[in-house]
Amino acid sequence: MSLTPVQGKLCASASCFIFYIDSLHATWILYQVPPKLLCPSICIEWMVLVTSTLQANHVSDGTCDTLCDLFAYDYY
Incomplete structure (x- = not known):
């Protein structure tokens, strides 16, 4: 084999x-996670996944930085 x-x-x-x-x-x-915070938590989890994927693919056009800045809002 x-x-x-x-x-x-x-x-x-x-x-x-x-x-x-x-x-x-x-x-x-x-x-x-309490129901009130569920949507922000899902958004944060999704963004962690997306940004780590973009960084792993060596995105050099600033997309990752833009996405991180876009979702750097304090939900709590």
Whole structure:
């Protein structure tokens, strides 16, 4: 058996594992956050995901900084 199919299986299982952990994290957040703060918390979580993805993709046009500034509002 070549290494490529094994790498593909490992990558697929890692993606499922990450999705599972993210689902548990989302469930924990929904349980911990009062309803009044739920929408801002979801926005913050979404922005953390988006900005980390943009930074991981080496966005150099300032998009990440703009998004961070846009959502740097104090909800509390």
